[in-house]
Amino acid sequence: MNRNYYILTAIMLIxxxxxxxxxERKYTSELPASELLWDILQPSRFVTTDQVAKRIxxxxxxxxxxxxxxxxxxxxxxxxxxxxxxxxxxxxxTGQQYFGNPGTKVVLFGDDGILANRVWILxxxxxxxxxxxxxxxxxxxxxTIIQPKxxxxxxxxxxxEQYNFRRAARxxxxxxxxxxxxxxxxxxxxxxRKRAAVAAGGC
Amino acid sequence: MExxxxxxxxxxxxxxxxxxxxxxxxLISIFIxxxxxxxxxxxxxxxxxxxxxxxxxxxxxxxxxxxxxKKDTSPMSNWLDYEVLGVFLGGLLSGILFxxxxxxxxxxxxxxxxxxRLIYALIGGILFGFGTRLGRGCTSGAxxxxxxxxxxGGVVVMFVLFGSAFAVAYFFRKLWx
Amino acid sequence: xxxxxxNPKKTLGVLIVLVIVVIIGFLTMKPSRYDYKLNVNQxxxxxxxxxxxxxxxxxxxDVLNHKNKNVVLIDLRNKYAFGxxxxxxxxxxxxxxxxHKKNLRLxxxxxxxxxxxxxxxxxxxxxDGPWFFFRQIGxxxxxxxxxxxxYFLKHKNNLAATRSDNSYIKGIERFNYAKVSKSSDKxxxxxxxxxxxxxxxxxRKREAVAAGGC
Amino acid sequence: xxxxxxxxxxxSNWNLLIAVFIGMAFGFLLESSGFSSSRNIxxxxxxxxFVVIRVFFTAVxxxxxxxxxxxxxxxxxxxxxxxxxxxxxSMITGAVIMGVGxxxxxxxxxxxxxxxxxxxxDALVFAIGLYIGIFFFxxxxxxxxKFYLSANLGHVTLADVTGISLGWWALIFTVFALAxxxxxxxxxxxxxxxxxxxxx
Numbered sequence: 001m002n003r004n005y006y007i008l009t010a011i012m013l014i015x016x017x018x019x020x021x022x023x024e025r026k027y028t029s030e031l032p033a034s035e036l037l038w039d040i041l042q043p044s045r046f047v048t049t050d051q052v053a054k055r056i057x058x059x060x061x062x063x064x065x066x067x068x069x070x071x072x073x074x075x076x077x078x079x080x081x082x083x084x085x086x087x088x089x090x091x092x093x094t095g096q097q098y099f100g101n102p103g104t105k106v107v108l109f110g111d112d113g114i115l116a117n118r119v120w121i122l123x124x125x126x127x128x129x130x131x132x133x134x135x136x137x138x139x140x141x142x143x144t145i146i147q148p149k150x151x152x153x154x155x156x157x158x159x160x161e162q163y164n165f166r167r168a169a170r171x172x173x174x175x176x177x178x179x180x181x182x183x184x185x186x187x188x189x190x191x192x193r194k195r196a197a198v199a200a201g202g203c
Numbered sequence: 204m205e206x207x208x209x210x211x212x213x214x215x216x217x218x219x220x221x222x223x224x225x226x227x228x229x230l231i232s233i234f235i236x237x238x239x240x241x242x243x244x245x246x247x248x249x250x251x252x253x254x255x256x257x258x259x260x261x262x263x264x265x266x267x268x269x270x271x272x273k274k275d276t277s278p279m280s281n282w283l284d285y286e287v288l289g290v291f292l293g294g295l296l297s298g299i300l301f302x303x304x305x306x307x308x309x310x311x312x313x314x315x316x317x318x319x320r321l322i323y324a325l326i327g328g329i330l331f332g333f334g335t336r337l338g339r340g341c342t343s344g345a346x347x348x349x350x351x352x353x354x355x356g357g358v359v360v361m362f363v364l365f366g367s368a369f370a371v372a373y374f375f376r377k378l379w380x
Numbered sequence: 381x382x383x384x385x386x387n388p389k390k391t392l393g394v395l396i397v398l399v400i401v402v403i404i405g406f407l408t409m410k411p412s413r414y415d416y417k418l419n420v421n422q423x424x425x426x427x428x429x430x431x432x433x434x435x436x437x438x439x440x441x442d443v444l445n446h447k448n449k450n451v452v453l454i455d456l457r458n459k460y461a462f463g464x465x466x467x468x469x470x471x472x473x474x475x476x477x478x479x480h481k482k483n484l485r486l487x488x489x490x491x492x493x494x495x496x497x498x499x500x501x502x503x504x505x506x507x508d509g510p511w512f513f514f515r516q517i518g519x520x521x522x523x524x525x526x527x528x529x530x531y532f533l534k535h536k537n538n539l540a541a542t543r544s545d546n547s548y549i550k551g552i553e554r555f556n557y558a559k560v561s562k563s564s565d566k567x568x569x570x571x572x573x574x575x576x577x578x579x580x581x582x583x584r585k586r587e588a589v590a591a592g593g594c
Numbered sequence: 595x596x597x598x599x600x601x602x603x604x605x606s607n608w609n610l611l612i613a614v615f616i617g618m619a620f621g622f623l624l625e626s627s628g629f630s631s632s633r634n635i636x637x638x639x640x641x642x643x644f645v646v647i648r649v650f651f652t653a654v655x656x657x658x659x660x661x662x663x664x665x666x667x668x669x670x671x672x673x674x675x676x677x678x679x680x681x682x683x684s685m686i687t688g689a690v691i692m693g694v695g696x697x698x699x700x701x702x703x704x705x706x707x708x709x710x711x712x713x714x715x716d717a718l719v720f721a722i723g724l725y726i727g728i729f730f731f732x733x734x735x736x737x738x739x740k741f742y743l744s745a746n747l748g749h750v751t752l753a754d755v756t757g758i759s760l761g762w763w764a765l766i767f768t769v770f771a772l773a774x775x776x777x778x779x780x781x782x783x784x785x786x787x788x789x790x791x792x793x794x
Contacts, residue, residue: 004388008219009772011395012655015402016768019662020761033415033517040509041475077557088424113505114550118427121512122420142555174561218383218645220391221627222652228619229657234669235604235612237597238676240620242703250728267735285610287707289617294708296618297625307713310632324716327699328723329730330691335703336731337742338688339678342702347650349678351657353751353760356680360689367693372639375697379636384779405667
């Protein structure tokens with residue numbers, strides 16, 4: 001017997017014994033906890049009410065508004081064409097179909113940014129991308145779009161432009177409602193997406 | 204005598220070297236594509252394809268073909284076909300490198316004729332082909348790749364396959380010994 | 381001739397390469413010092429019960445009087461903002477440094493000693509993300525200061541009185557959305573004159589806020 | 595990080611090219627290890643040539659151990675790799691039939707393909723047999739469907755079934771494989787003394 005075979009056997013055995021001691025990573029498709037905080041601290045997920053209003057007016061097909069408040073609140077009022085996914089149902093199948101679809105930008109909103117932000121964090125943890133949070137939520141929506149304040153004379157030019165936009169947007173969201181009122185709210189149907197890509201295989 | 208054996212033996216690489224390299228190839232395959240090797244799936248694809256060519260209607264109505272006809276649009280379903288193409292090329296390369304390529308010939312044990320060997324090969328092939336579909340893969344797809352990814356079914360197939368071959372080996376010893 | 385009498389030099393070489401790769405793996409591996417302790421569903425359940433996740437500004441009174449010594453305040457703003465002013469007794473850990481080894485150890489010590497850690501930033505939103513993160517990795521003693529530093533600065537001198545204020549509480553409607561959005565153009569003209577807006581407060585009990593899931 | 599294709603590091607078109615290269619490595623190793631000879635393959639069941647056991651088990655334990663390390667280092671997300679689904683009744687039946695087919699035919703699909711490339715007609719006939727066998731199965735599928743799909747356990751690993759961690763399983767398999775190498779080496783030695791006429 002060649003001596004090297006003993007060495008080979010020993011190396012293989014040591015490698016295998018090592019596997020017993022390395023703890024197994026959990027079989028999840030979640031974002032590692034070490035990366036989550038970094039993503040949370042990035043401000044890029046926040047969009048302003050003006051940006052959202054602009055997108056709605058432009059009828060951006062890639063925009064999907066998601067109302068994270070409970071259904072009872074949603075039934076009273078919500079943004080046009082918004083879909084209700086209460087925050088406690090984001091992990092269910094019905095909630096999952098809206099998130100992470102390529103080509104759609106999901107904007108989450110609630111009463112103010114807090115709840116939507118928390119939902120965003122959970123979605124990020126589930127490794128779902130292309131989600132945004134409307135800063136300030138519906139309260140800010142009312143304050144800025146529905147009841148915009150006239151800027152002071154000393155304010156810079158840009159705030160007057162913004163004000164003009166908001167006035168137009170306001171007409172769209174309140175007055176124009178009569179025009180679009182008889183249009184049926186179409187439910188956006190998404191193809192069900194597999195949660196995590198798993199390699200297909202088999203012989 | 205001793206010399207000739209040695210010369211013959213050197214044509215093949217050390218089996219442990221082959222094994223370690225094969226394991227590494229599987230790891231690379233997992234690292235890149237998330238899956239391991241397989242052969243019989245591509246034979247199945249060929250069967251499905253021919254069925255489609257010969258009688259598209261019958262293929263569409265057959266419950267088995269239907270399962271695989273749908274998938275044909277996705278590139279992943281062709282992965283195996285490309286891999287099997289590679290297996291041919293790799294075998295050829297090795298054959299050239301180690302000078303094993305010969306004119307078409309039939310390898311058979313001393314106690315049987317070439318014709319019988321072919322008949323047995325055909326029967327064996329049919330059985331094996333049938334078995335691969337029930338076992339969801341062949342020795343490479345189910346046993347080798349399945350066991351190395353710790354699949355319960357893969358390990359079971361590995362042991363049952365070798366076990367059953369051992370169990371019946373005695374009855375067919377004339378073919379090989 | 382038996383295979384075991386051959387010299388497996390190449391095999392040994394390949395296996396040694398494999399061992400080297402494994403060693404490289406060990407050396408380059410980033411150790412994960414923390415991992416999720418709550419799963420997603422548990423985290424959602426956590427959001428439903430806000431009673432023990434919020435830290436109200438009026439609770440600061442006891443902390444500032446040194447009556448309540450079980451609370452550690454952590455300022456998540458950058459060092460510069462901290463230098464310009466902070467809640468007395470607060471510790472400065474900028475949010476990007478929260479998971480540094482040293483800080484994580486500190487937080488673990490606080491947890492072991494049963495201290496409540498209150499995170500704050502300029503507003504609630506900026507401290508809310510880190511707070512939720514720490515809850516998910518198992519720090520169940522971490523709370524978030526409602527209103528944030530901005531609110532504290534405004535009501536520094538009458539913190540106890542903020543008990544009856546709810547302007548810092550999030551997750552409630554400040555308008556009757558549907559009604560306001562339907563308002564005719566005339567009311568809008570009125571608003572142009574910088575008149576105070578008809579803000580409709582929906583007064584709710586604090587319990588109701590909790591049930592709503594902030 | 596990995597699997598690279600699934601996590602978007604490599605496009606799926608490149609994946610197919612990579613499949614060719616992986617297949618080439620596979621085919622090369624099968625052929626150069628001696629799997630292109632049906633006598634080598636069948637030899638394992640008569641005790642005169644254990645090359646199949648050696649290559650097979652070495653590959654399995656290297657892949658098992660390597661996979662666990664790769665998962666631990668975070669190089670591969672183990673939840674994304676394909677794990678063969680388990681259907682015990684049909685898989686055991688299939689494996690029994692395959693075992694018989696292997697003894698009679700002397701090949702398994704992969705080895706028969708490499709044997710074709712070096713000009714073995716029996717391997718070609720075996721491959722044709724494979725084709726016919728799968729065709730039979732497809733035609734008989736309506737009768738077999740219920741059995742084929744019975745007792746679906748899904749994509750389970752040994753750890754899911756037994757509750758013993760994969761690290762232990764890797765160790766068990768490694769010890770088993772290494773022991774079998776040393777035992778088969780001595781068996782081979784004895785048997786080969788009896789068979790004089792076969793050139794190894």
